[in-house]
Amino acid sequence: xSRVGVIRLIVVIAxxxxxxxxCRLGFIDYRTIIPPxxxxxxxxxxxxxGELNSDIARTFGVVVIAVAISIVxxxxxxxxxxxxxxxxxxxxxxxATYYAVPIxxxxxxxxxxxxxxxxxxxxxxxxxxxxxMIIATLNGLDRVPRVLTKVARVHRMGPLDTALRLKLPAAxxxxxxxxxxxxxxxxxxxxxxxxxxxxxGLGRAIADAYSDFNNRKMYALILLLxxxxxxxxxxxxxxxxxxxxxxxxxxx
Amino acid sequence: xxxxxxxxxxxxxxxxxxxxxxxxxxxxxxTALPGPAATLAYLAHLVPSARFAENALATLAAFTYxxxxxxxxxxxxxxxxxxxxxSGAVGEPLLVALYSIPKITLYPVILLIFGLGISGKVAFGAxxxxxxxALLTMSAIRNIPPVYLKVARTLHLSKWQTIFAVFFPAxxxxxxxxxxIGFTVTLLGVLLAEMFASKRGLGFLIINAMxxxxxxxxxxxxxxxxxxxxxxxxxLLWMEHRLHRRN
Amino acid sequence: xxxxxxxxxxxxxLLGVTRIFPGATGQQPVHALGPVDLELRxxxxxxxxxxxxxxxxxxLEILAGLQSPTSGTVTFEGQPVTADxxxxxxxxxxxxxxxxxxxxxxxxxxxxxxxxxxxxxxxxSVNDALAFMGLQDFARAYPSQLSGGxxxxxxxxxxxxxxxxxxxxxxxxxxxxxxxxxxxxxxVLRLWRRxxxxxxxxxxxxxxxxxxxxxxxxxxxxxxxxxxxxxxxxPRERDSTIxxxxxxxxxxxxxxxxxxxxxxxxxxxxxAGPA
Ligand SMILES: Nc1ncnc2c1ncn2[C@@H]1O[C@H](COP(=O)(O)OP(=O)(O)OP(=O)(O)O)[C@@H](O)[C@H]1O
Ligand SMILES: [Mg+2]
Numbered sequence: 001x002s003r004v005g006v007i008r009l010i011v012v013i014a015x016x017x018x019x020x021x022x023c024r025l026g027f028i029d030y031r032t033i034i035p036p037x038x039x040x041x042x043x044x045x046x047x048x049x050g051e052l053n054s055d056i057a058r059t060f061g062v063v064v065i066a067v068a069i070s071i072v073x074x075x076x077x078x079x080x081x082x083x084x085x086x087x088x089x090x091x092x093x094x095x096a097t098y099y100a101v102p103i104x105x106x107x108x109x110x111x112x113x114x115x116x117x118x119x120x121x122x123x124x125x126x127x128x129x130x131x132x133m134i135i136a137t138l139n140g141l142d143r144v145p146r147v148l149t150k151v152a153r154v155h156r157m158g159p160l161d162t163a164l165r166l167k168l169p170a171a172x173x174x175x176x177x178x179x180x181x182x183x184x185x186x187x188x189x190x191x192x193x194x195x196x197x198x199x200x201g202l203g204r205a206i207a208d209a210y211s212d213f214n215n216r217k218m219y220a221l222i223l224l225l226x227x228x229x230x231x232x233x234x235x236x237x238x239x240x241x242x243x244x245x246x247x248x249x250x251x252x
Numbered sequence: 253x254x255x256x257x258x259x260x261x262x263x264x265x266x267x268x269x270x271x272x273x274x275x276x277x278x279x280x281x282x283t284a285l286p287g288p289a290a291t292l293a294y295l296a297h298l299v300p301s302a303r304f305a306e307n308a309l310a311t312l313a314a315f316t317y318x319x320x321x322x323x324x325x326x327x328x329x330x331x332x333x334x335x336x337x338x339s340g341a342v343g344e345p346l347l348v349a350l351y352s353i354p355k356i357t358l359y360p361v362i363l364l365i366f367g368l369g370i371s372g373k374v375a376f377g378a379x380x381x382x383x384x385x386a387l388l389t390m391s392a393i394r395n396i397p398p399v400y401l402k403v404a405r406t407l408h409l410s411k412w413q414t415i416f417a418v419f420f421p422a423x424x425x426x427x428x429x430x431x432x433i434g435f436t437v438t439l440l441g442v443l444l445a446e447m448f449a450s451k452r453g454l455g456f457l458i459i460n461a462m463x464x465x466x467x468x469x470x471x472x473x474x475x476x477x478x479x480x481x482x483x484x485x486x487x488l489l490w491m492e493h494r495l496h497r498r499n
Numbered sequence: 500x501x502x503x504x505x506x507x508x509x510x511x512x513l514l515g516v517t518r519i520f521p522g523a524t525g526q527q528p529v530h531a532l533g534p535v536d537l538e539l540r541x542x543x544x545x546x547x548x549x550x551x552x553x554x555x556x557x558x559l560e561i562l563a564g565l566q567s568p569t570s571g572t573v574t575f576e577g578q579p580v581t582a583d584x585x586x587x588x589x590x591x592x593x594x595x596x597x598x599x600x601x602x603x604x605x606x607x608x609x610x611x612x613x614x615x616x617x618x619x620x621x622x623x624s625v626n627d628a629l630a631f632m633g634l635q636d637f638a639r640a641y642p643s644q645l646s647g648g649x650x651x652x653x654x655x656x657x658x659x660x661x662x663x664x665x666x667x668x669x670x671x672x673x674x675x676x677x678x679x680x681x682x683x684x685x686x687v688l689r690l691w692r693r694x695x696x697x698x699x700x701x702x703x704x705x706x707x708x709x710x711x712x713x714x715x716x717x718x719x720x721x722x723x724x725x726x727x728x729x730x731x732x733x734p735r736e737r738d739s740t741i742x743x744x745x746x747x748x749x750x751x752x753x754x755x756x757x758x759x760x761x762x763x764x765x766x767x768x769x770x771a772g773p774a
Contacts, residue, residue, distance in 0.1 A: 004341045011342060032364045090261030093486075100432075100485030102440040104447075105455075105474040108462035112470065113276070113284045147596045150565055154590045155610055156583065165613075169600040188354040195356050196447050196459070203356070207448070210360040222357050229353040 034219050043220035052205070052224075059190060059202040062118055066125025067186040071179055073126070074133020079163055081134065082141045095138075098131050107193050121193045121201075128189035129182035136178025140171025173244060180236050187229065286468045294468035295475065308476075310452040314373040315442045321374065322381025322438050323431065329382065330389025330430070340390060347390075351383040355441070359448055373445040373453070380441030381434040388430025392423035425495040432488040439481060507540030510697045511562060511665060516571030517722070518557050530722040532557045534571060537716065537725065539665070539699060544691050546700045546708035548754060549718030550762040555701045556593055558723065559667050562699070563590050575665065589663030593670045593701075597642040597653045603629065604638040607656040614661075628656040631693075632686070648672065648679060652686075659690065666690075668700045672707075680704065681739045684711050688738060705758070709750040710742055717757045720764040727757045 016036050022028045023035035046052050081088050103124070110120035148170055152162040168175070194203025202221060209218035270288050277287035286294070298304050333340040333347075359376055366372040400422060404414045446455025454473050461469035517533035532554035539545055549555050560566040561573060564584040573580040575588065584590075598606050607625045616624075629635050632652040642650050651671045658666065668687070672680045684707055691698050702708050708715045715729045731750055733741060741747055 004338070007338070008342045008346065012346070033361065086257075086261060089258055090265055093262065094265065096489060097482050097485045100436045101478050101481045102436075102443050104440065105443060105458055105477055108458055108470050109285065109467070109474065112462065112465070112467050113280050145594065145596070147592045147594045148598070150560075150590070150592060151596050153565055154563065154584045154588070155613055156586075157613070161613075166598075169598065172600060184352045188356065191354045192356040192444060195359075196444075197462075206357060206360060210363070215364075218360055222361070225357045226353055230349055233349060233352050 031215065034215055036223075038216065039219040039223045042216045043223050046217065046220055047224075052202075052221075055200060055202050055205050058118075058200050059194065062121055062125065062201070063183075063187050063190050066122045066190060067129055067183050069122075070126050070129035070182045070186060071133055074130040074178065074182065075137050075168075075175065077130070078134045078137025078141065079167070082138055088138070095131065095135055103127050104189065104192055107196065111197060116197070116199055121190055121198060124193050125186045125189045129186035132181035132185055133175075133178040136174050136181065137171065140174030140178075141167060143174065144170040176240055176243065180233075180240070183232065183236065187232075191225065282467075283465065284467060286471060291468055291471045291475070295472045298469065298472050299476065304457075307453055307457050310370075311442060311446065311454045314370050314445075314453065315377060315439055317370075317374045318377025318438050318442055319381065319435065321378040322385060322434050325378070326382040326385025326430070326434060327389055327427075329386040330427075331393065333386065334390040334393025340394065344387075344390065347383055347387055351387065355380055356444055356448075359445060362445075363449060368449060368451075373442050373450065376445040377438045377442035381438035384437060385430045385434040388433070389423070389427050392426035392430070393419070395426065396422045425492060428488065428492050428495055432485065432492060435484060435488060436481065443477070507543065509538045510541040510543075511539040511575045512573070513537040513558075513562065514572045514574075516558075516561060516568045516573065518554065518561060518566065519569045532561075532721075532723050533568075535724055539697055541697055542695055543713045544688075544698045544700070544711060546702055546712035546715045547718060548702055548705055548708045548715060548758065549723055550720050550758065550764070551703065553718045553721050553761070554723035555718065556669055558718075559590070559669050559699065559701055563588055563667055565590075587664040588667065589658035589661055589665070589696075590667045591651065591654050591658055591669065591671050593673060595642075595647065595650050595654070597650045597657075599642050602639050602641055603634055603645070603653050603656075606642070606653050607660055609657055610661045624660045625656075628659045631659070631690070632656045648683065652683075655690070659694070662694065663696060665697045665699070666694070668698065670701050670703065673703075677704075680707060681710075681742070685738050687711060692735065705751045705754045706742060706747075709747055709754065710737075710739060715750070715754060717754055718761075720761040726761070727753070729753060 019028075019033070020035050020037060023030070023033060081091060106127070107120060107124050110123050114120045114123070144167055148166055149162065152166050157166065190201075191203040194201035195207050198204045202225060206218055206221045206225075209215075209221060273285075274287050277285050282290065329343075329347075333343045355376075358379070362372050362376045362379070366375050396419065400418050401414070404418050409417060442453075443455040446453035447459045450456045454477060457473045458470050461467070461473070513535055515533070516535045518531045520529040520531055522528045535558065547555055547558065557566065561568050562575075562580070564573070564580045564582065567582060575585050578585065598609065601609065604625060607628055608621050611621045611624060626635070626638075629638055632655060634649065634652055634656060637645060637649065642653060645653070655668075655671065671687075672683045687698070687700070688711060700708070700711060709731065712731055713733065715731065716725045717727045717729070718724065719726050729750055731746075
């Protein structure tokens with residue numbers, strides 16, 4: 001490991017160690033934060049007991065559905081919008097401000113319409129994730145060198161063929177940025193929705209543990225989500241690096 | 253000619269959105285989703301009311317404090333990590349990792365530390381805003397072409413002259429981009445905090461309206477927030493474009 | 500402009516071709532090319548030289564069916580070329596057009612696989628083309644791991660495997676140093692002899708044009724027209740050693756005489772010197 005990597009590891013371990021120490025020595029009230037070691041043991045016990053399985057399955061199921069739909073839908077819409085410059089020009093300001101709006105404020109509206117099923121959560125997940133994919137697709141298509149579309153014409157490829165066999169791989173680095181954002185935004189939106197209002201799921205479980213003053217369970221669940229989010233990001237990052245290295249482009 | 257076409261196209265999009273809204277209203281009924289006209293009527297009635305002003309002010313106060321903290325700490329951390337090479341190399345991946353975790357999971361912790369009042373909202377909003385400001389400030393400083401500094405040295409500029417005449421203008425566009433994103437996510441943080449646990453603020457109004465099944469109020473508040481976010485973002489975006497064009 | 504005395508079957512023909520780009524709003528239209536008449540004979544090696552921006556790439560794209568001419572007609576093997584690229588034409592572009600997401604081997608196989616050729620045939624043709632372009636050791640590499648000249652050779656290999664009857668090369672070695680270009684020129688000659696295709700090579704290097712071609716068309720500054728077409732009368736078996744022949748100097752001299760004034764014009768300072 002590089003020197004920087006070693007220092008980073010030391011920083012992280014020191015931070016966790018300090019928190020542990022502060023909790024154990026009573027500088028931090030047990031009712032506020034429990035020691036990290038205890039979070040870990042409680043989490044291991046919870047996972048072993050299987051009582052979290054249904055919440056985990058539900059939350060990740062919803063995230064996977066929302067993100068998968070967002071990626072396919074976002075790419076398809078991106079292709080369509082890119083193909084019609086006039087629509088593109090009209091939509092550009094909308095896309096530029098989309099993420100300035102806390103889209104989440106419309107979650108209660110969706111609940112009012114669809115009731116407390118998984119539909120409003122999936123829809124909010126899509127609303128949060130798909131636009132990132134559209135923007136990334138447009139960015140990627142803008143940067144497909146013109147000469148490659150000429151190659152497509154020399155090989156007499158149809159529009160669909162050109163989209164899938166040429167534009168998709170040529171724009172892939174940007175699309176991957178879109179996928180990373182879609183995963184991250186979708187995950188955040190789903191957890192937040194469950195947190196505010198949902199019958200089940202990991203977000204709901206945290207909120208319930210909080211209102212039951214069950215700090216041990218709450219911190220164990222928070223740890224689970226943090227570990228999961230970090231692992232997911234590291235995996236996506238590593239994948240991105242491998243791809244980009246091969247294609248000789250800098251990762252986004 | 254292009255400009256007028258662009259305006260008409262944007263109007264067409266707004267019209268389509270309104271039509272979709274009206275269509276949904278016809279599909280699901282007035283109680284679940286009131287139509288545009290009913291909502292507009294309610295808006296005209298709610299917005300001048302004292303209740304709306306009170307809650308809007310509560311949100312605005314929490315948002316302002318949160319934004320000041322997010323900008324202050326974010327810029328300080330960004331300058332530090334950008335100027336000190338080793339700290340930057342060590343810290344960047346950590347910040348990126350923190351940036352991409354769903355921060356809503358940390359809200360109960362904030363509540364346990366800061367309590368239910370305005371300080372919890374401020375802390376949660378700032379927590380959202382610090383990271384993007386810090387990350388973009390850091391990258392702005394790192395991306396200054398080294399040749400600028402060589403020029404500054406050959407012109408015998410003092411340290412402060414270098415900072416004000418070279419560093420500051422060279423980093424400004426990217427820093428402003430960071431401030432814009434910071435603005436957005438800080439607002440999101442404050443609203444989430446109000447939605448989950450609070451008795452005041454626009455986030456609270458939305459959730460309260462939902463539990464009382466007052467769809468008009470819910471939509472009205474959402475629309476007011478929408479308009480505020482779009483206006484503020486457009487202003488910051490306009491500044492950013494001007495700075496970019498200059499560079 | 501091609502003399503009717505010069506024998507050989509006509510392979511492709513441009514007749515009165517012009518290209519005028521409609522200007523952006525508030526700007527003048529750009530008259531980029533023509534009118535141009537040109538007859539390519541089957542199997543010949545034709546080079547086009549001209550100052551930068553005179554419309555050489557435009558000419559090539561019109562011939563390939565990638566752009567439509569503003570006026571005039573284009574025929575290839577007796578058929579009119581309209582909005583589509585006809586079968587039998589291969590193009591190597593001025594810019595690097597290798598696919599960064601495919602290995603060298605898969606790049607070369609792209610066209611054949613699309614045509615649905617059996618895998619055994621694909622593999623034979625691709626290996627053959629890569630060996631011919633000296634890329635066999637890099638078959639599994641990605642374009643980002645190659646030099647600019649090697650990437651252009653990948654693009655040539657990708658074109659070759661489809662066995663085009665007319666090969667259009669747009670400054671394929673523009674980015675290479677002078678010595679490497681001479682050697683690449685030898686490779687293009689080898690390619691031409693082996694495939695017996697018609698080759699149209701665009702270049703701005705007079706020596707390259709003089710060394711490789713049967714005929715050389717010298718174009719004027721924009722809007723590009725053929726001012727002169729020089730016949731070299733080299734034997735079909737030739738290589739870069741002909742640069743030391745006396746007639747080589749005569750040919751480049753004649754080309755430069757024609758092009759000097761045009762190049763100055765295209766530089767934009769018309770008063771810079773005697774044309
Ligand atoms: N799509 C376009 N729109 C407007 N003008 C164009 C377009 N493409 C080319 N031109 C103009 O047409 C002229 C000829 O361009 P072309 O690319 O054919 O030149 P060229 O001879 O290939 O130059 P070079 O040697 O630099 O490659 C140029 O002046 C260019 O500005
Ligand atoms: Mg050209």
